[in-house]
Amino acid sequence: MSGYILYVDDGLTGVFQIAYNGSLNPEQVAYRVNNLVPGRTYRFKVRVIDYNGQGYESDPASYVSCVPPSGVKQPRLEKVDKTTFTIVWDLPESDGGCPITGYAIYRDDGAGGFIVTPVDPESVSGNPYLFRHVATLTPADTGKTFRVKIEAINIYGSLLSPALQFILADVPGKPYPPPSVDISNTTISQIKVRFLNQNPDNGGAPLIVSEL
Numbered sequence: 249m250s251g252y253i254l255y256v257d258d259g260l261t262g263v264f265q266i267a268y269n270g271s272l273n274p275e276q277v278a279y280r281v282n283n284l285v286p287g288r289t290y291r292f293k294v295r296v297i298d299y300n301g302q303g304y305e306s307d308p309a310s311y312v313s314c315v316p317p318s319g320v321k322q323p324r325l326e327k328v329d330k331t332t333f334t335i336v337w338d339l340p341e342s343d344g345g346c347p348i349t350g351y352a353i354y355r356d357d358g359a360g361g362f363i364v365t366p367v368d369p370e371s372v373s374g375n376p377y378l379f380r381h382v383a384t385l386t387p388a389d390t391g392k393t394f395r396v397k398i399e400a401i402n403i404y405g406s407l408l409s410p411a412l413q414f415i416l417a418d419v420p421g422k423p424y425p426p427p428s429v430d431i432s433n434t435t436i437s438q439i440k441v442r443f444l445n446q447n448p449d450n451g452g453a454p455l456i457v458s459e460l
Contacts, residue, residue, distance in 0.1 A: 249298075250271070250274045250294075250297060250298040250299060251269075251270035251271045251272060251273050251274040251297060252268075252270045252271075252274075252276070252277065252294055252295070252296055252297070253266060253268070253269050253270065253271060253294065253295045253296075253297060253302075254266070254267045254270070254279055254281075254292065254293075254294050255267060255292065255293050255294070255295070255305070256266040256281055256290055256291070256292050257290060257291045258290075259284075259285060259288035259289055259313075260288075261289075261372075262291070264291070264293065267279065267292075268270035268281075271297045275301045276398065278299060278320070281382050282318050284293055284313035284454060285313060286313055286314055286345030286346070287312065287313065287345050287346050287347070288301055288312070288313055289310055289311070289312050289313075289447070290310070290311060290312075290313060291308040291309065292308065292309050292310075292311065293305050293306045293307065293308045293309070294306045296353040300306060300422075304448045305400045312346055312347060312403055312404060314343075314344045314345030314346035314402060314403065314404045315345060315404055315405070315408055316344050316404055316405030317340040317342060317343050317344045317348060317400040317401070317402055317404065317405075317406065317407050318340060318341060318342045318344060318407060319340050319341025319342055320341075320380055320398060320399075320400045320407045320409040320412070321337065321338055321340075321341075321409060321410075322398075322409050322410040322412050322413070323335040323336065323337040323396060323397075323398045323409060323412045324336050324337065325412060325414050326380070328414055328415075328417070328418075328434045329417070329418040330386055330387065330390040330416065330417060330418045331384055331386065331387060331389070331390060331416070332383065332384045332385070333382075333383055333385075333394070333396075333397075333414065334380065334381070335353070335381060335383075335396060335412065335442050336379060336380045336382070337379055337380075337398045337409070338379065339353075340378075340400045343400075343402055344402050344404060344405075345404075346402040346403045346404055347376065347402060347403075348376045348400055348401065348402055349374070349376055349401050349403060350373050350374045350375055350376055350378075350401050351372060351373070351375070351376075351378055351398055351399060351400055351401065352366065352368070352369065352372060352373055352380060352398075352399040352401065352406075353368070353383070353396060353397070353398060353399070354366060354367065354397050354399065354408075355367055355383075355394050355395065355397075356394060356395045358389055358390065358393060358394050358416070360393075360394030361415070362372075363396070363397050365393050366395070367381070367383045367446050368381065372403050385411060385416060389416050390416055390417060391415065391416065391417055392415070392416055393413060393414070393415050393416075394413070394414060394415075394416055395411040395412065395413045396411065396412045396413075397410070397412070399425055420445075420447070422447060423443070423445035423446075423447055424445070424446060424447050425444075425446065426443075427441045427442065427443040428441070428442050428443070429441060429442075430442050
């Protein structure tokens with residue numbers, strides 16, 4: 249007779265009970281413990297048994313019965329100008345059985361690179377009640393197309409959201425001169441209006457100029 253005996257406590261009283269007795273199956277070195285309470289911390293220890301009897305118990309190891317968050321949705325762009333952007337986001341659809349401990353925000357370089365640059369980690373991380381953040385970049389970043397992701401974190405792991413894409417730019421300035429009427433293309437039932445914006449303030453992104 250040889251094998252392993254696995255013990256687990258109930259996560260409350262600290263009293264261990266046998267979860268698996270493998271004294272007749274020395275080849276089995278893993279066992280799934282079911283019906284645990286989400287978010288509860290359980291302790292496990294193991295003992296080896298052979299023909300000479302039971303050996304010493306191992307030191308206990310603690311694990312929390314949860315998984316990483318799931319259903320982390322794409323953040324939403326609340327406001328953007330030439331150097332700052334404001335994003336908002338929602339709680340994940342599931343916290344994985346353990347409370348959300350905080351979030352992280354990542355962006356790319358504005359040139360299509362990987363989304364790996366942390367955004368203000370000092371003020372973002374470790375705050376599970378943060379659902380809005382204003383980030384400031386530099387004038388050199390104005391006009392670039394950025395992608396941003398949110399990472400929801402619990403004690404077990406984390407999950408990234410889909411990417412939000414936007415241009416770091418303000419709205420264009422007030423157009424001038426006012427629209428003009430094209431008399432040669434105007435009739436008693438229609439008026440053709442022309443407009444050409446001569447204001448150089450494009451908000452930091454190229455303007456799309458059209459005519460009616």
